[in-house]
Amino acid sequence: MRFLSLQGKLAAVLAAVAVAAAGLALLVQRGFDDLRLSLPLLVLFLVLAVLPLARVLSARSAALFRALTGSVTSFKDGDFSFSIATDQRDELGELVQAHNELGRVLRDERQGLFQRELLLDTVVQNTPTAMVLVEPGGHVVYANIAARQLLNAGSPLQGLAFDTVVAESPPAFAHAVADGGDTLFTVALDGEDETFHFSQRSFKLQGRQHRMYLIKRMTRELSRQEVATWKKVIRVISHELNNSLAPISSLAHSGRVLAGKGDTQRLGAVFDTIEDRARHLHGFIRGYAEFAKLPQPRLEEVSWQAVLDAIARQFPDIQVAAAPEQRGWFDRSQIEQVLINLVKNAHEAGGPAAEIELAVVQRPGEARIEVRDRGSGMSEAVLANALLPFYSTKRSGSGLGLALAREIAEAHGGRIVLANREGGGLCVTLVLPRA
Structure with missing residues (x-):
C-alpha cells in the first residue's frame, strides 16, 4: 500500500x-x-x-x-x-x-482524419470523373465539380431530386441510368459528339442504402484507341494483302512468259497457285467482314444437351461432360460457333485430342462453359492480349477467333476468361448469365 x-x-x-x-x-x-x-x-x-x-x-x-x-x-x-x-x-x-x-x-x-478527409475531398472534387451520390429517398447528397458542370450548368446539385436531374438531361443519359449497369452513351455537346462511360453502384452508408453514379468522359481515350486499332488493322491487312498479291503478281508474270513460249504444261501449276492464294485472301477478307457484321443475339431457351451433342458430333475425339438439366438462355447458333472455335484452338494447342474436355457448369445466376486442354498454355503476355482483335501468335492466324468469342459473350451479357491449368494446358471459360 x-x-x-x-x-x-x-x-x-x-x-x-x-x-x-x-x-x-x-x-x-x-x-x-x-x-x-x-x-x-x-x-x-x-x-x-x-x-x-x-x-x-x-x-x-x-x-x-x-x-x-x-x-x-x-x-x-x-x-x-x-x-x-x-x-x-x-x-x-x-x-x-x-x-x-x-x-x-x-x-x-481527429486532426489526421480531418487532413485525410480534406485530401480525399480535394481529389474527388477535382477529378474529371463526375460523381453523384443519391440517398434512398432519391435526392442528391453529394456531387463533385465535374458532376455540377455536366448535369446542372455548374450549379449545386445537393438536395435536388435525381429523377428531375435525369429528366432534364439528354435522353441517352436517361437510358443509361435506366439500364442499371455499366454502359457507354454519346451526347452532343457544343456541336460535337461526346462519349461517356457510365457506371452505378449501390452500397450502405450509415446503415442506409445509397447509390453512386460515375460518369467519365471517354472521347479522347476512345479516339486514341480507335486510331491505334485502325493502324493495327491496316498493318494486318497490308501484311496479308502483300503476302498474297506479291506471289500472284510474280506468278502472273511467269504465266505470261510461259504462255509466250507455248509451254502450256506448266501453266496449270501456275494457275493452281494463283487460285490458292486468291482463295486464302478471300477467306481472310470474309473473316473480317463476319467480325464487323456480327448480328445481335436472338435469345431463347436452349437445351444444353442438344448443344453438347452437336459439338460432340463434330469432334468425336474429345471428352464431353454430362449436360445440366436446366436449360440455357442464349443464341444457339452463335454459342455453337464460339464453342467450335474454342475446341479448334484446343486441338491446335498441341496437346492430345483425347484430353480436351468440354463441360457446362450451372451456378447461381450464370452458366460456365469450359473448354480445357493439355497443350502448351499461354504466357502472361499472351494471356493479357489474347482477346484483343487482330492479336495472334499463330503464323497464319487472323487474330479474330478469340476476339469474336469475346464479342459474342459480351453481346449476351457475359464474358470470356482465360487461365492456365495446373499440370499444363489452358482453360477457356465462357460465362453466360441465366435468364
Whole structure:
C-alpha cells in the first residue's frame, strides 16, 4: 500500500481520528464521572470534528470529478480540446493523466482524419470523373465539380431530386441510368459528339442504402484507341494483302512468259497457285467482314444437351461432360460457333485430342462453359492480349477467333476468361448469365 494513495491517505486519516477519539475519551472520562453525560458529548464532538474534516479532504477530489465529468461530456460532443491540471500523485491523479492522454490521442486522430478527409475531398472534387451520390429517398447528397458542370450548368446539385436531374438531361443519359449497369452513351455537346462511360453502384452508408453514379468522359481515350486499332488493322491487312498479291503478281508474270513460249504444261501449276492464294485472301477478307457484321443475339431457351451433342458430333475425339438439366438462355447458333472455335484452338494447342474436355457448369445466376486442354498454355503476355482483335501468335492466324468469342459473350451479357491449368494446358471459360 502506497502512503500517497487514496487508501494510504484514508488509513492515515482514520488512524488520526481514532487516536484523537481515544484521547478525547480519556479526557471526558476524567472530567465526567457519569457515562450517560460523557458519551453523548463525545459523539457530538466527533461528529462536529469529522464533518469539516471530510469536506476538506474531499474538496479537491470532488473538484477533479466535476472537471472530469465536464470534460467527458465535451468529448461526447466532439470537443477534444479539454485537459485537466493537477498535482495529485494518487489514483485520482493517474486517472486525470490518463484522461489528458486520451484527449491528446483523440485530438491527433481527429486532426489526421480531418487532413485525410480534406485530401480525399480535394481529389474527388477535382477529378474529371463526375460523381453523384443519391440517398434512398432519391435526392442528391453529394456531387463533385465535374458532376455540377455536366448535369446542372455548374450549379449545386445537393438536395435536388435525381429523377428531375435525369429528366432534364439528354435522353441517352436517361437510358443509361435506366439500364442499371455499366454502359457507354454519346451526347452532343457544343456541336460535337461526346462519349461517356457510365457506371452505378449501390452500397450502405450509415446503415442506409445509397447509390453512386460515375460518369467519365471517354472521347479522347476512345479516339486514341480507335486510331491505334485502325493502324493495327491496316498493318494486318497490308501484311496479308502483300503476302498474297506479291506471289500472284510474280506468278502472273511467269504465266505470261510461259504462255509466250507455248509451254502450256506448266501453266496449270501456275494457275493452281494463283487460285490458292486468291482463295486464302478471300477467306481472310470474309473473316473480317463476319467480325464487323456480327448480328445481335436472338435469345431463347436452349437445351444444353442438344448443344453438347452437336459439338460432340463434330469432334468425336474429345471428352464431353454430362449436360445440366436446366436449360440455357442464349443464341444457339452463335454459342455453337464460339464453342467450335474454342475446341479448334484446343486441338491446335498441341496437346492430345483425347484430353480436351468440354463441360457446362450451372451456378447461381450464370452458366460456365469450359473448354480445357493439355497443350502448351499461354504466357502472361499472351494471356493479357489474347482477346484483343487482330492479336495472334499463330503464323497464319487472323487474330479474330478469340476476339469474336469475346464479342459474342459480351453481346449476351457475359464474358470470356482465360487461365492456365495446373499440370499444363489452358482453360477457356465462357460465362453466360441465366435468364
